[in-house]
Amino acid sequence: MRHAQLKAFHAVAIHGGFSRAAEALGLTQPAVSDHVRKLEENYGVQLFTRAASGVALTDMGRKLFAIAERQFEAELQAAELLARGRRLEEGQLTIGADAAVHILPALARFRIRHPKLAVRLVTGNTAQLLSRLEDFSIDIAVTAERPPGPAFLARKLRSDRLVAVVQRSSQLARLKTISLADLLKLPLILREEGSMTRQLLLAEAARRDLAPTTTIEIESREAAREAAAQGLGLAIMSEGELTPDGRLAVLGIPDWNTEMEEWMICLAARSALNIIHSFFTMDAA
Numbered sequence: 656m657r658h659a660q661l662k663a664f665h666a667v668a669i670h671g672g673f674s675r676a677a678e679a680l681g682l683t684q685p686a687v688s689d690h691v692r693k694l695e696e697n698y699g700v701q702l703f704t705r706a707a708s709g710v711a712l713t714d715m716g717r718k719l720f721a722i723a724e725r726q727f728e729a730e731l732q733a734a735e736l737l738a739r740g741r742r743l744e745e746g747q748l749t750i751g752a753d754a755a756v757h758i759l760p761a762l763a764r765f766r767i768r769h770p771k772l773a774v775r776l777v778t779g780n781t782a783q784l785l786s787r788l789e790d791f792s793i794d795i796a797v798t799a800e801r802p803p804g805p806a807f808l809a810r811k812l813r814s815d816r817l818v819a820v821v822q823r824s825s826q827l828a829r830l831k832t833i834s835l836a837d838l839l840k841l842p843l844i845l846r847e848e849g850s851m852t853r854q855l856l857l858a859e860a861a862r863r864d865l866a867p868t869t870t871i872e873i874e875s876r877e878a879a880r881e882a883a884a885q886g887l888g889l890a891i892m893s894e895g896e897l898t899p900d901g902r903l904a905v906l907g908i909p910d911w912n913t914e915m916e917e918w919m920i921c922l923a924a925r926s927a928l929n930i931i932h933s934f935f936t937m938d939a940a
Contacts, residue, residue: 656694663690664702665723668716672709739771746930747773751784752797753851754876754896757812757917765934772930778875782849788922794931796920799851799893808926810935812917815895817852819906822886828904835859835911842869842888844879852891855913893917 666676667687677684695702702716712720739745748765752758755778762774777793784796788807801809819838821827827841839860845867846853860866871888873879876896883890884902893915897905921931 656697657690660690660694661723661726663687664694664716665720665727667691667703667710668712668720668723741929743769743929743933744771747775748795748930748934749775749777749793750795750797750934751777751779751787751793753779753781753784753799754797754893754917756896756898758797758919761934761937765937768937769933780847780849781851785920788920791925794921794925794928795934797917798920799915799917801916801918802920806923807920808923808935810919812919813895814914814916815893816914817855817891817908817911818894818897819889819908820880820883820892820897820903821889821906822884823902823904825886825904827889827906830906832907832909835863835908836865838889838906838908839865839867842871843867844882844888844890845870845872846876846879847872847874851915852893855915856891859911859913 663676663680663682663686666680667673670676670679673684673687673691677687680687691702700715701713702719703710704713736745750758750762755776758776762776766772766774777787779787781798781800784793784798785800785802787793788796797812801807801811819833827833843856845856857867869888871882873882876892879890880892880900880903882888884900889906894905895915895917919935921935925931926935
């Protein structure tokens with residue numbers, strides 16, 4: 656059964672005749688008659704009784720009409736849903752960020768522009784977020800690492816220097832700055848494997864033939880910040896991730912010029928989707 660045949664049958668049933676059905680469908684009357692005739696012949700049934708006064712549905716025709724009504728109503732609902740999606744009035748955008756502070760202002764602007772869309776924000780380290788991006792569990796990732804290759808589109812958001820944070824009541828807080836060599840001799844709070852701050856620190860230490868003396872590994876940036884505030888050691892953070900906290904002091908690292916970058920990333924294969932394209936290109940120069 657072809658869709659056009661069922662549509663022609665449905666139109667004849669609604670409009671009570673082939674001529675009016677043809678006018679409604681924008682077809683010729685012979686074309687509509689041919690669609691209905693082939694539908695009846697293919698299944699060996701009669702759907703209409705035909706008389707000079709018009710057509711009437713048979714018992715089989717009435718049952719088929721009820722099914723066709725449900726199908727075309729479902730098609731209409733599907734078309735309306737897709738149209739709302741095209742207008743960004745329906746749907747959900749899921750963003751994964753290694754630091755929510757980098758993306759919250761953009762999210763606020765996006766919500767103002769598209770208040771009917773659902774937005775979900777999840778967190779994780781760079782490695783976790785890139786993995787989630789590839790398995791489609793998030794739409795956009797905001798991370799400190801730009802993945803190589805043509806499979807991804809990336810837009811640089813910012814670049815900030817790395818600093819150490821320490822409990823404000825600590826004697827170290829009076830220093831204002833600290834060398835990398837001295838920093839590595841002190842108790843350090845390191846993020847989990849996959850964290851870009853951890854990778855950058857350990858790579859630079861190895862380049863100088865140095866290694867941290869004492870470390871505590873803590874998952875999540877927020878937990879590392881809290882550990883520093885509680886006096887468990889010094890945490891390495893990007894200046895762009897710092898939020899006001901009277902319990903913490905910031906130490907510059909003048910002999911380490913590496914900066915932490917933040918990138919907005921999406922899969923190239925999904926970049927044309929309206930909801931992803933709209934957020935990814937928002938405010939782009």
